[in-house]
Amino acid sequence: MFIEGEEEILPSSPFVAGLIAKVDSEQGFWHSPSNKEINGIVGTSRPIDFTLGNTNCRANHLNENEVTTIIHQNGYRLWGNRTCSNDSKWAFLSVRRTADLINDSLLRAHLWAVDRNITKTYIDDVIEGVNSYLANLKAQGAIISGKCYATPELNTPANIASGKVYFDFEFTPPYPAEQIIFRSHLVNIS
Template sequence: MALDFYHGLEIVEIDSGPRPIKTVKSSIIGLVGTAPDADTTAFPENTPVLLAGSRAAAALIGKTGTLPSAIDTIFDQVGAMVVVVRVAEGADAAATLANVVGGVDATTGKYTGVHALKAAQPTLGAKPKILLAPGFTHQKADASTANPVVTELIEIANNLRAVILADAPDGPDADLVAYREDFDSKRVYVLAPRVLISRDGKTVSEPMSSAVAGLIARNDQERGFWWSPSNQTMNVVGFDASIDYAHGGGNSRANHLNENAVNVGIRDVGMRLWGNRTCAADPMWHFLAVVRAHDMIFESVETAHRWAVDRPITKTLIEDICDSINAYGRHLKTLGAVLGLEAYPSPDLVTPQQIQQGQLYVDVKWTPVYPAEHIIMRTHIVGDYVEELI
């Protein structure tokens, strides 16, 4: 509003008030792998390329390497948006693994390997939320080291607010549990065993992460990001190892692995994913669905309030921010995405001293919806119904 002298009618636009909050896309997949026969124009090395559910565009990736089969398996589940990063095959397996790990090119300053996923949002406007590198997450140099690809992806997943689908190595349960124990991260979701896929008339064994990535994307689209992918079916032929599973008891291999945060494939009225647990040591972040719900909700809140940054701190600004978040919380509760969500000025931190430094604190309390991982049905033998015989 102008403060200079003016004689006449002036229209002043007031743009205060709450803003609607739009939920960010939760089902964009970030896929890293090899494809030696790819069209180099369509899929340049170490460059994120967006496939918007199109098998025609994916055909340019060729037929060799890890990417073609992974993309096909994802699309077998759903027509997902997939950010693809192609890396070069090395002279041997170790060199290829190093290319997948990547980093920053010292000459060009360009991200390489899994790090190229960080360039997806600024170059494509797409932020991957489900990260995987099938065929490269199971290897370990020795028993004392963790897989380098998963280790590298954790920092990237923290930056992107994404989760990592990590394929465990083949082997006995002790090896699977030992693999899971290499990580303490709410963003790592371990999978076993490999899935069986029908390809070119033959049944082949492939990493499960591609099928689960497509499953999570489909689950997000059909049900919502707050739903657990566990107990949902995958479009695969089967699994290359039988993991026994039994209703009504804990003495099964599936239950043992789930207890140790190894999520498995079971055959039970379809080929199902079975397991909710991340590799977090903190019980607050045990459930994958809770981690993803927190990521999606608060990135949406953060993105929607960019307009408020650098505005004068006034009572109106504080009310507008809280009103926007509270309206979004009511919408999420109606959808069944949260049990409740409420924003309010932080009573202990909104002080004159903090405001004078340009700092405004808003607290948001919320309760996620938790997956019904353990349903207990209690049975009682009573004599009440004997009377019906008389």
């Protein structure tokens, strides 16, 4: 980056945070920031070897070890989708962020439901609110499917009497196409 005409070496983290915010704003929080151009940088202090289609290059080796990096390919790009989770279902950053944002949004959107009287209508109203939100996310492409339900085994009279109501929801996020593999086959047509 150039500051007052002088080239400065700065940490990449604010640029990556800016890129994530830009992707969130322009495409949605469920999109991966990987393979998106980072504005404002003119190089990296430590170039990382990258060759498109080469699974053995350093950038892809870093990615395999859950390290996101910056590559130079049609501009400087963030390269990598992975988190450091040991659980494969949370391996992708966009999947983890989708889960976090859904959970946070549901808590905020259902503040109205805290300390209300627990009635049959109450449970249906909360389920309807969650399912409406999940349907909206599905329509936007943020999730592939989603559903909320109240589990009778958890919503026992004892739990209800102590003010506890359990709502479960499930969702399926879209996973990023981290590797596309083209296989060529030469055929002789006679």
